[in-house]
Amino acid sequence: MTPRDKAFFRPLNRRILILLVCIVWSGLEWWGGPGFWSGLATLVTAYVVWTLFIRFDPDQSEDKDQDQNSKTD
Numbered sequence: 001m002t003p004r005d006k007a008f009f010r011p012l013n014r015r016i017l018i019l020l021v022c023i024v025w026s027g028l029e030w031w032g033g034p035g036f037w038s039g040l041a042t043l044v045t046a047y048v049v050w051t052l053f054i055r056f057d058p059d060q061s062e063d064k065d066q067d068q069n070s071k072t073d
Contacts, residue, residue, distance in 0.1 A: 001051070006056075006058075009052055009056065009058075010058045012058075015052040015053065015056070018048060018052065019045070019048050019049065019052065019053070022041070022044055022045040022048050023045055025041045025044075025045075026038065026041035026042050026044075026045045028041075029041040029042075030042075
């Protein structure tokens with residue numbers, strides 16, 4: 001993830017909103033019947049959980065952003 005992406009995803013409400021959209025999408029695909037798209041939507045939801053909640057460290061991204069800004073000054 002780029003520093004700009006980390007800055008965008010730092011607020012918890014944005015990460016939760018993206019997760020909810022993925023959960024609804026996955027639920028609609030499974031409700032329509034099992035198939036390729038329902039599996040893909042589930043994998044995307046799992047990736048969002050992994051990337052934005054398990055691996056993501058908002059405090060660390062703030063420190064790196066501040067370090068990069070101080071290096072350019």
